[in-house]
Amino acid sequence: MANSTDARRRVSRRTALLAGGGVAVAAIGTYAGLREAKVIGSSASLIGPDSPLVSEAADQRPATGRTHRVDLTPRVGSVTLAGTPAATWLYGGNSLPGPEIRLDAGDRLVATVRNYLPEPTTVHWHGIRIRNDMDGVPSLTQKPIAPGAEFTYDFRPPDPGTYWYHSHVGMQRDRGLYGPLIVTDPADAGAYDHDITVMIDDWLDGLGNTTPDAVYKRLTSGNRTGITQSIFDQTSPWGPQLGDVRYPMHLINGRPPEDPPTWTAKPGERLRLRLINAAADTSYRVALAGHSMTVVQADARPVKSVTVDTLLIGMGERYDVTVTLKAGVFPLVAAGEGRDRLARAIVRTGSGSTPPADTRPDELTGKLLRYADLAPVEPPTSAAKPDRTDLLLLSELPGPNFRWAINDHLYPHYAPVPIHPGERIRVRFQNGSAMPHPMHLHGHTFTLTGAGKGIDAGGAGVEKDTIVVGPTDTVDIDIDGDNPGQWLLHCHNAYHMMAGMATVLSYRS
Numbered sequence: 285m286a287n288s289t290d291a292r293r294r295v296s297r298r299t300a301l302l303a304g305g306g307v308a309v310a311a312i313g314t315y316a317g318l319r320e321a322k323v324i325g326s327s328a329s330l331i332g333p334d335s336p337l338v339s340e341a342a343d344q345r346p347a348t349g350r351t352h353r354v355d356l357t358p359r360v361g362s363v364t365l366a367g368t369p370a371a372t373w374l375y376g377g378n379s380l381p382g383p384e385i386r387l388d389a390g391d392r393l394v395a396t397v398r399n400y401l402p403e404p405t406t407v408h409w410h411g412i413r414i415r416n417d418m419d420g421v422p423s424l425t426q427k428p429i430a431p432g433a434e435f436t437y438d439f440r441p442p443d444p445g446t447y448w449y450h451s452h453v454g455m456q457r458d459r460g461l462y463g464p465l466i467v468t469d470p471a472d473a474g475a476y477d478h479d480i481t482v483m484i485d486d487w488l489d490g491l492g493n494t495t496p497d498a499v500y501k502r503l504t505s506g507n508r509t510g511i512t513q514s515i516f517d518q519t520s521p522w523g524p525q526l527g528d529v530r531y532p533m534h535l536i537n538g539r540p541p542e543d544p545p546t547w548t549a550k551p552g553e554r555l556r557l558r559l560i561n562a563a564a565d566t567s568y569r570v571a572l573a574g575h576s577m578t579v580v581q582a583d584a585r586p587v588k589s590v591t592v593d594t595l596l597i598g599m600g601e602r603y604d605v606t607v608t609l610k611a612g613v614f615p616l617v618a619a620g621e622g623r624d625r626l627a628r629a630i631v632r633t634g635s636g637s638t639p640p641a642d643t644r645p646d647e648l649t650g651k652l653l654r655y656a657d658l659a660p661v662e663p664p665t666s667a668a669k670p671d672r673t674d675l676l677l678l679s680e681l682p683g684p685n686f687r688w689a690i691n692d693h694l695y696p697h698y699a700p701v702p703i704h705p706g707e708r709i710r711v712r713f714q715n716g717s718a719m720p721h722p723m724h725l726h727g728h729t730f731t732l733t734g735a736g737k738g739i740d741a742g743g744a745g746v747e748k749d750t751i752v753v754g755p756t757d758t759v760d761i762d763i764d765g766d767n768p769g770q771w772l773l774h775c776h777n778a779y780h781m782m783a784g785m786a787t788v789l790s791y792r793s
């Protein structure tokens with residue numbers, strides 16, 4: 285049994301390897317996603333996950349003094365999806381998604397993970413301004429948890445909002461190894477009657493004898509037929525190419541559209557919906573039939589209320605919306621962008637029959653939320669000009685072998701984005717491909733500058749942790765160097781990430 289102190293000691297051995305300068309190599313394991321990390325350039329002054337600066341930054345964050353303990357037991361299991369059994373990997377029991385973790389901002393979360401899988405695993409706490417040694421990135425912030433071993437994550441989420449947790453090893457997230465993490469605000473009076481988590485996912489694991497790993501293998505073999513057919517839609521703002529894989533099913537809270545989760549409420553009541561896109565390869569367009577939705581948070585950050593008919597949500601993004609309910613039976617639909625399949629739930633406030641499983645509400649083609657519509661509730665914490673700009677070119681390398689790169693490097697080979705504590709830097713994403721890339725930065729929220737045609741010169745000052753960089757678009761984000769460590773910055777398309785589309789925001793002393 286390993287506690288977090290043991291883990292930090294192990295990490296410190298690895299960091300000693302990394303700190304050698306020149307081309308550093310950390311040999312961690314042989315499983316997919318656990319390959320050797322090769323850092324290009326000097327890493328002599330690197331601030332690793334075991335640095336005292338990591339604890340120092342964490343200790344300054346709010347603390348309620350309360351402790352919340354959970355056990356997660358990743359294991360082989362199975363789920364039944366509208367009568368079809370599917371073998372998969374799950375966090376304990378047969379629960380899909382994993383158990384919802386709910387605690388107040390500043391509470392301490394002690395999450396013990398005992399690995400019953402046949403492979404190493406880790407847990408990443410997506411969107412949390414976490415301490416670096418608890419971030420769950422194999423070979424970067426911790427040694428992966430070996431089969432049969434145990435690791436305890438121990439941290440305090442500082443900011444309320446909608447988050448999620450998931451495995452960060454290989455394609456494990458595209459199995460059932462994900463769940464919601466809701467950080468509540470004790471000062472929030474809650475201007476809503478029902479608080480509902482809506483976790484949306486594309487699903488193929490265990491169906492037709494396939495697995496996410498088998499599909500990834502096909503993609504890299506250059507075989508683009510059958511399940512690995514490109515998804516195109518010329519009319520989408522994020523098109524033309526929206527995905528690489530034809531998913532047979534889409535789920536809300538682990539359930540397909542034929543067997544939807546159903547929520548009962550009264551007409552006139554207000555819902556808060558916490559929309560989370562946990563998918564590997566699918567952007568979702570979400571709408572509630574007969575209703576508009578008021579967006580109140582984007583990636584756990586409050587935004588000025590904006591009312592729309594529908595939202596497009598990239599992989600890893602979250603939106604909180606409120607809705608005042610009418611009387612009747614209403615499908616909440618998450619339609620795969622560019623795809624003919626959908627996920628849905630049912631909101632029931634009166635009598636009536638449930639509409640057919642493939643019903644597409646008119647709202648899906650109504651007023652669509654754009655990044656330009658988002659405005660921060662509070663002025664940005666820092667409006668200072670960035671000290672410098674780093675350019676990150678997002679591209680698919682030529683050839684048939686499905687290689688997705690940042691600045692022509694394929695992770696775990698990477699050229700880090702260096703940052704010094706206290707520095708403010710600008711990162712310019714330049715998308716040289718025909719696909720949208722939902723770029724996610726660990727351990728931070730960044731500030732949109734308003735630049736980028738996908739952003740339409742609006743959205744300035746909005747803080748997010750995941751931003752979709754549209755095809756051929758350029759998007760600028762500003763990052764404050766306030767959380768020392770080594771932080772993955774990557775595309776949240778699971779296949780692109782596996783294929784190398786990641787780098788590291790690397791603190792240097």
Ligand SMILES: [Cu+2]
Nearest residue numbers: 721775777780
């Ligand atoms: Cu991508």
